[in-house]
Amino acid sequence: MTRAGPHIETDAIVIGGGFGGCNSLYKLRNLGLSVKLIEAGSAFGGVWHWNRYPGARVDSETPSYQFNIPAVWKGWNFSERFPGDDELRRYFQHVDDVLGLSKDTVFSTIVTKTEYNPVSRRWTLQTDTGLTATCKYVIAATGSSYKKHYPQFKGLETYKGTLVHAADYPDSLDVKGKRVGIVGNGASGLQIVQTLAKEECELNVFIRTPCFTIPMHQRSITLEEAEMMKGYYEGIFDRCYKSAAGFPHNTRYQSAHQATPEERKELFDELWARGGYSFLVSNYYDFLLDEKTNGFFYDYWVQKVRQRMTNTEKMDLVAPLKQHMFVGTKRPSLEQDYYEMIDRPNVTLHNLKKAPIVEFHASGVVTGRGDDLHHHDLDVVIFATGYDAVTGSLLDLGVTDKNQKSLTEKWENGVLTHLGLMVPDVPNLFMVYGPQAPTSLANGPPFIEMEVDWICKAIEKMQNNGIESIEPTQQAAEQWREQVFQASQRTLYPKTDSWYMGANIPGKRREPLVWLGGIPSWWKCCTDALEEWNGFHTSP
Structure with missing residues (x-):
């Protein structure tokens, strides 16, 4: 009121x-x-004021992810290629200090x-x-x-455990020794999973649609490198303003159909090794226009992902050999060690297409269809369900x-x-x-x-x-x-x-x-x- x-x-x-x-x-x-x-x-800070969940990190890389205001950038250097939420909050404080x-x-x-x-x-x-x-x-x-989007599951109000949304993640939440459920498989869900999987907890990841990911290839940036890059800022930002998606990457004006399989693999390997969104924004222009080209991307991606895992059942859920999505048509996520983390024994993946969440009750959730129902006790449930x-x-x-x-x-x-x-x-x-x-x-x-x-x-x-x-x-x-x-x-x-x-x-x-x-x-x-x-x- x-x-x-x-x-x-x-x-x-x-x-x-x-x-x-x-x-x-x-x-x-x-x-x-x-x-x-x-x-x-x-x-x-906007979303970076609110995003405090484990592993929260931007997926646009520096130096293009900042204000192009010389008074601001002259006195600031990011310490990582893809800054985390803490550093971005400090950055906004710096912006305020400079601009008042x-x-x-x-x-x-x-x-x-x-x-x-x-x-x-x-x-x-x-x-x-x-x-x-x-x-x-x-x-x-x-x-x-x-x-924030909160799914309206039956019986949600009866759940007695800890329920949080990724955008409202409390600093005080300790998952050590707890049974944790994560609902949602976009960027925030991925970052939370690959971070909490390293904790001494039992992680239950409820997946309806596998996410499409690209390796982040995170690295530290030295002060010397950051200062040197400022000499290129004018060109970098000019390229951002003129590019299709606001990134300073090179654009390839060639259809994948004009390349041989060997040429495609050579380009895919090169861009995959760069990390970040290069694999999409610097690749063949028609992957979002043509189903067959998109299939080339998927086939390359699925082999790259599967070779990092050992558990076949998990592999088939998160990276099925048969293409289940069009690459890039959902928000692509950048990952560091997501597939190694979900391959760990303390992480259980639940296929919601086969056994959807039926209801919540006091101690957890029930999944399944018809009479084939399964109860999962959970101390903590995290909704990484977006906005x-x-x-x-x-x-x-x-x-x-x-x-x-x-x-x-x-x-x-x-x-x-x-x-x-x-x-x-x-x-x-x-x-x-x-x-x-x-x-x-x-x-x-x-x-x-x-x-x-x-x-x-x-x-x-x-x-x-x-x-x-x-x-x-x-x-x-x-x-x-x-x-x-x-x-x-x-x-x-x-x-x-x-x-x-x-x-x-x-x-x-x-x-x-x-x-x-x-x-x-x-x-x-x-x-x-x-x-x-x-x-x-x-x-x-």
Whole structure:
């Protein structure tokens, strides 16, 4: 329940304190606007403020996973190729120390209503603490991974053990000597499993769909190497802005069908040895477009994985010889020693396709079908079940448009945006890392920087031309939605149930939630639109 409290009047409100929110606050202040940021957590970091589960680590590598702000990066060096959650929280503290963001931030506050007044042409925000705010511009930088998904199993409320979500993992949880169950097999589930398997515990991993993984090849970065790399930052970030997915990797404009089997293996071996996302983003371009090419990738991958394991039954579950998925159409995970860890005797794998979870009760879970039921006693259950991704956190803001229609109602028949940046009849509300933009298929920080730059250019153009508000036209948004669908249909993504398609949440509409045409084509549409306000309605 919202309590009466203080009020803020300002030019712009930024919601969310991750990469998108921090970048927005910094750049909008540089425009001369008065800006306040409202953050649900007690510190900056976004998903890295919340992610504290064992083994939590980013899978975009440094140095491209950071703000391209010289004042920030000159005084900071990451110690690992793929930094862990602790180091990323320290990084965000450094960002605040340099840019002074916290002086314009309200922490530990959740926005519950975001309502537009068409008479005053201002937004009013309400929060769970009683704080209210009025502003001209709203930047919704709530991210794709905030609203946690809890599966609704029968009898879950009767479970007497410890139940945690990966995004709410308590520092005090000790699993030593305990029977632990892990439900969920995406990036967080994988990282938790490969970490907890080393503990003196009995690990039960409940797997419905095996994950597709790539070796991380983690390593330390010396201070000398980190400082040397700064001489290449301009080129590295420029490459990120121009690449399909925001990574600085080379792109291969060749179909796998144009190569011999020997040539394919040579390239696969080379990219596999590099680790990270090179195996996907620097490989044959058509692996997400052509089923046969995708099969080449799968066949190579499955042999690489199986040779690291000894238990045939486990091997057949996590890396079956017959292709069971299209490589890359679910979020690929980076692993360090996942397959060696699940091969250990203290780890039991449960095939949920053969024997799904039927119910929870006081001491654990029951799996099986019909009369063939099995009870599993568990002291701890960890839900690594992800998020209501991309749209969930936006809908929780309680956005109401100029016609008093909620965003939930507006998107009842599908998400509708223009360029993934704005919504029809929702003036001066900009989305960062939202739906129908490259978002979750892009390396976050460089892509977010491009979005924030566009927003700042739009606001600056409004100020210079006496424009009070902008909003996309219904026609432009419908045309963009059709482009999003057409880009998706050219790929293998629609053939897979994933959170990219909204398929991980029961009852959620199945549709492409991200732009699958790559950053350059999206960015051209954005810059063209800004030139003459194409697809936008402006009001003086």
